[in-house]
Amino acid sequence: MRKYLAVLRGQMMRGLAYRSGFFISIVGNLVFIGVLYFLWRSVYSGRDQINGLTFDQTLLYVALGSTVFILLKTHVDWVMSFEIREGAVVIYLIKPVDYQMVMLTFSAGSSLLAAVIVTAPTIALLVWGLGIGWPIGVGTALAPLALILAFLISFCFDYSVGLSGFYTESMWGLGIVKDTLVVVLSGALIPLQFFPESLREILLWLPFQAVYHVPLMMITQPDRPLGVQLTALGVQVLWAVALFGLTRLFYSRAIRVLRIAGG
């Protein structure tokens, strides 16, 4: 475990090494939140509620959606495809480390950094800058756990696309398909309440909504019945376990290709 903590620390230091990028991220995100504010303000002009959501709830949902997106997007698919193509992947294979754990740690390091650079300022802007009411309830307490599970599921998506790099030299197309699926079907772009009833019923059982919809609902509507929230959490746990198992299996197959066909 200590070795992955050291890698985590290194990854965060690496993120901080690019100082100008650090500050640009903070400012860029705040500007984006401003744009969202004015966009949804005009959508809500003259109306109190749309699809059962108030302006505050919707803005909180989409604004947090974008920061949570940055928090959960691991980019590990791009990193891996680059490293596999360049042959840099051998650096991990000659060390006493588990490749998936190193990749997970890299992602966790970047996300922790993003939590400080992007998420914290966003919350500050929403609450103090724009005066959005922040609802408190059971869901507020469950949200951190839901976020961690969402991170693991999101990692599995990105990691499996990355692993496909062992088979094909270009995973660009696959990466785009995955990103689109996740963004649209997870409720990151548009809240799932805005989807037709029948489609929403199906989506609620897919792993995509476990990434954005579940934690975002817990934060924006923390007062829903406990049973509903725990079920959502349970679905997340199931998907996280299932996807981790699948990616393990995928890795052992993919690494065999490398072992036999060469890097």
Added chain:
Amino acid sequence: MALIHTEDLSKHFKILNRRQGLAGSVRDLFSRDYRTVRAVDGVSFDIEPGEIVGYIGPNGAGKSTTIKMMTGILKPTSGTILVNGQVPYENRIRQARTMGVVFGQRSQLWWELPVIESFRILKEIYGVDQQSFDKQMAMFDSLVGIGELYSQQVRTLSLGQRMLCDITAAFLHNPSVVFLDEPTIGLDVSIKAKIRSLIEELNRAHNTTIILTTHDLGDVEALSRRLIIIDKGTILYDGSTEKVSDLVGSYRTLKVQLSQQDGGNLNDGVRDRFGEDDGVSVQPEEDGWTAITIDQGRVPLSDVLNHVMTTSQVADVRIEEISMESVVKRIYDGALR
């Protein structure tokens, strides 16, 4: 017991035969037309603890493929390979603790971070305790004075400084065997000498076995008593470095660039004067250069140079050691038998 044991070790790759042109590329999408490349083909050798072995050969000879099998990255197509009595690819994580690897063209240090941070991360990855860590770091500093580089970002290091750090990093966890793949590639003479003495000291400090692949015969001559030459996947020579250096040491390549295009005349002139019997051969090259290979055991280089200077208008002259390719060719021709 041998630290590394290989027997009839082979690695074959299946490679798609690519067609030419755009139409060919489209047809390649569905092609099943493969050919087999025998990267390593029936290699056997034993390496004892504490040895420094030079593992050399021209480009594409199978050096890196052998290293990748010894480190457990690649699985052999057939044959036996044991490192520390274990099959490398079967228990990769446990095996990795006992090995160190340096790929000359690829750094294992963290590019954006100060050097010392990479060492700290490696310390945790290999589970090195603080006391051994301090001891190793003190030794590295006394050997090459890398202490002053610790606070520098890796990306700001020169190639030579980076290589010193990469090599010491591979020794940090005190492995029983270290693989150095082209550690002196692209470095100038003075830093090469520094790296050679570092490798020698590190070998001596803990009796670490070192496998060294290189293009530069000088590395091997300076470091290892034993030399394995591989070409086209098979072992061409496995024996003392001395014998090969005797062979190579007496050969030099004299490269001459003429001020006008009379390469043909020079060719004939040198041939008339010395002839093949004297071990002199002439080979015209690009851009008006001519390569004259000389066996100094038979004809002094100064004689040939003198002859060329007096009979032709010479614009530029270079003297080079014999290339890896020519060494291999000479061994094929039976020079060591």
